[in-house]
Amino acid sequence: MNTVIGPYRVVRRLGQGGTGEVFLARDPEGRQVAVKVLHPRLTADPALLQRFRQEAEAASRVARSCTVPVLEAGLDGDRAYLVTEYVEGQDLRRRVESHGPLTGSGLDALAVSTAVALQAIHAAGVVHLDLKPSAVLLGPLGPRVTGFGVARPAGPSDRAEEGASSCTAPEQARGEGGGTASDVFAWGGVVLYAATGRGPSTGGADRPAGHAFPDLTGLHGALRDLAGRALAEDPGSRPSVQDILRTLTGATDPATSLAQPPTAPAPQPPNSALTAQAPPAPQPPNVPALPLNPPSPAPGEADPHPVRPAGEADPHPVRPADLPAAVWPPPPGPAPAGGADDPVPSARWGRSIAVPILAGVAISLVIAGIAFFMPAGEDTAGRAPAAQQATAAGDTAQPLPGPATEPAATLSPSPSATSSPSSAEPTTEPAPARTLPFRDDFSGAGRGWTAAASGKGRHQASRGAYRITAGADAYLPVIAPLTAPVKNTTITAKVRVLRGKGDFGVFCRGLDEGARRYEFSITSSGDASIVKSGEAPASVKHVPVPGLRPARLIVLQAACRSGATGTRLSLSVNGRKVLSRLDRKQPFASGSIGMFAHARDGGSGVDVSFNSFEARP
Numbered sequence: 001m002n003t004v005i006g007p008y009r010v011v012r013r014l015g016q017g018g019t020g021e022v023f024l025a026r027d028p029e030g031r032q033v034a035v036k037v038l039h040p041r042l043t044a045d046p047a048l049l050q051r052f053r054q055e056a057e058a059a060s061r062v063a064r065s066c067t068v069p070v071l072e073a074g075l076d077g078d079r080a081y082l083v084t085e086y087v088e089g090q091d092l093r094r095r096v097e098s099h100g101p102l103t104g105s106g107l108d109a110l111a112v113s114t115a116v117a118l119q120a121i122h123a124a125g126v127v128h129l130d131l132k133p134s135a136v137l138l139g140p141l142g143p144r145v146t147g148f149g150v151a152r153p154a155g156p157s158d159r160a161e162e163g164a165s166s167c168t169a170p171e172q173a174r175g176e177g178g179g180t181a182s183d184v185f186a187w188g189g190v191v192l193y194a195a196t197g198r199g200p201s202t203g204g205a206d207r208p209a210g211h212a213f214p215d216l217t218g219l220h221g222a223l224r225d226l227a228g229r230a231l232a233e234d235p236g237s238r239p240s241v242q243d244i245l246r247t248l249t250g251a252t253d254p255a256t257s258l259a260q261p262p263t264a265p266a267p268q269p270p271n272s273a274l275t276a277q278a279p280p281a282p283q284p285p286n287v288p289a290l291p292l293n294p295p296s297p298a299p300g301e302a303d304p305h306p307v308r309p310a311g312e313a314d315p316h317p318v319r320p321a322d323l324p325a326a327v328w329p330p331p332p333g334p335a336p337a338g339g340a341d342d343p344v345p346s347a348r349w350g351r352s353i354a355v356p357i358l359a360g361v362a363i364s365l366v367i368a369g370i371a372f373f374m375p376a377g378e379d380t381a382g383r384a385p386a387a388q389q390a391t392a393a394g395d396t397a398q399p400l401p402g403p404a405t406e407p408a409a410t411l412s413p414s415p416s417a418t419s420s421p422s423s424a425e426p427t428t429e430p431a432p433a434r435t436l437p438f439r440d441d442f443s444g445a446g447r448g449w450t451a452a453a454s455g456k457g458r459h460q461a462s463r464g465a466y467r468i469t470a471g472a473d474a475y476l477p478v479i480a481p482l483t484a485p486v487k488n489t490t491i492t493a494k495v496r497v498l499r500g501k502g503d504f505g506v507f508c509r510g511l512d513e514g515a516r517r518y519e520f521s522i523t524s525s526g527d528a529s530i531v532k533s534g535e536a537p538a539s540v541k542h543v544p545v546p547g548l549r550p551a552r553l554i555v556l557q558a559a560c561r562s563g564a565t566g567t568r569l570s571l572s573v574n575g576r577k578v579l580s581r582l583d584r585k586q587p588f589a590s591g592s593i594g595m596f597a598h599a600r601d602g603g604s605g606v607d608v609s610f611n612s613f614e615a616r617p
């Protein structure tokens with residue numbers, strides 16, 4: 001297949017959902033992703049398109065625990081698409097159809113992981129409202145929930161037309177909307193289907209719910225009790241997701257936990273498949289969300305997100321949800337109240353201290369059940385996509401597997417005066433010692449990254465992105481937490497401009513606290529350059545890159561490699577080589593590597609967001 005959707009090259013069709021087709025594709029770095037292309041009749045509706053954008057933004061805030069992460073929402077001509085991690089394997093519906101119901105620890109793992117996923121989804125202020133057997137993917141790392149992040153048309157009849165499932169809660173089927181309790185109903189339906197091959201309406205999977213009291217024959221013990229309660233007609237009688245997890249993980253006495261009053265349902269408008277809900281914990285009033293596509297301030301107008309010196313406390317910690325959906329045209333009107341632009345609490349796991357413990361216990365149970373889902377002869381570790389491996393490793397920066405190739409000398413980036421004021425979970429652990437290969441997708445706290453002493457501006461890691469903001473004419477390099485200087489390397493980074501004018505990119509062989517370095521940069525006007533910085537005058541080679549839109553995610557690949565005749569420097573942008581130069585004149589020795597932003601042209605500054613950084617020998 002030779003189709004391209006946005007920057008993704010389609011490999012093959014994976015399936016058809018109610019709202020569109022799903023394809024296996026490769027991103028510009030060659031990684032496998034799943035791209036859902038929305039049905040054209042849905043994208044023809046501007047209101048639905050707008051909601052799709054907001055819901056995809058909301059979905060990108062959901063923690064990765066047992067969910068399939070949403071990577072990007074985009075528009076390619078008139079085709080709207082949603083990109084998620086690719087999960088190799090079958091969905092639950094196909095699995096049960098081909099191999100029969102699940103039993104034993106496989107069923108337990110399914111029940112726990114889908115509950116953990118719902119907990120993560122609800123904690124992000126989102127409700128799924130379409131959980132069903134085909135939305136549970138049985139990958140090599142265990143069951144994972146997908147299907148959140150796609151707006152659906154209004155009304156119960158439309159939903160039925162779009163493939164409403166037998167797990168749809170009665171209140172949704174009546175067109176009264178749904179809330180977290182509706183997701184609990186769907187969880188009960190998924191568990192019943194997994195154990196018996198029957199949905200709650202006693203039909204097969206994904207049939208419209210009949211809402212007669214379900215036949216629980218085939219379910220046993222705590223699961224039978226929980227599924228029965230979850231499938232209660234009255235949303236107020238259903239257990240909460242926390243109750244379910246407590247019972248399944250044995251964290252408290254089931255009788256006690258089930259006796260607690262269930263969470264009151266928070267009904268949603270009937271047409272809101274994934275509306276950001278008012279989360280239980282109130283938002284601190286001083287944490288405003290950045291607007292989508294934040295405009296530059298007018299002359300004389302105060303900048304709502306002013307650039308401050310490194311080290312100064314940031315009252316507006318950066319969250320992935322703050323990042324503008326730059327691939328989108330500006331929204332036609334203000335976001336509706338309660339939409340994805342509304343602030344959410346940054347400490348979303350912090351509402352109950354029991355939650356992380358439960359999640360930990362639950363994930364152990366899920367891992368125990370993984371082998372069950374593996375088709376015979378499949379090599380789990382070897383076949384998991386890189387992104388899934390990172391998830392399995394705990395979503396924090398980890399050295400990639402492979403031999404260390406650099407000498408064990410020590411780099412000493414300047415410490416805390418310029419260190420990142422991260423808004424992610426605080427950690428008391430020191431950054432681990434790292435050598436090449438190295439990768440950080442910033443889903444953790446971006447631990448150990450430090451600004452060079454010469455830098456000016458602010459920088460911050462949050463889940464899924466590292467944001468660097470350089471003020472007027474300022475330059476801010478941020479150094480990767482490696483324990484050894486690097487000589488030959490290929491760096492791959494994903495980056496986009498959030499606002500402002502300037503250069504941004506990656507560097508290698510940083511010396512003297514970043515004062516000398518090879519810099520591989522993109523300008524906000526779409527040029528690419530390789531700069532030997534620290535020479536007077538700086539030696540620059542630069543070219544325009546036709547069609548480059550820095551507000552969209554760019555994949556930069558920069559190589560620094562010494563040979564007999566000098567140091568070869570080359571730069572590729574979105575998989576295309578755009579520049580190469582050979583430095584024969586006293587090439588720089590081994591040094592630091594990192595990312596930078598550099599404001600220029602008398603503008604008010606430049607604000608860029610790095611989604612990943614990887615360096616290989």
Ligand SMILES: Nc1ncnc2c1ncn2[C@@H]1O[C@H](COP(=O)(O)OP(=O)(O)OP(=O)(O)O)[C@@H](O)[C@H]1O
Nearest residue numbers: 014015016017018019022034085086087091134147
């Ligand atoms: N990330 C993914 N990795 C692998 N396969 C996927 C992925 N996402 C979806 N699929 C496959 O594509 C099928 C259709 O997915 P889709 O999300 O469109 O289903 P749906 O929930 O029925 O659709 P809708 O949400 O539009 O009603 C799934 O059943 C699954 O087999």
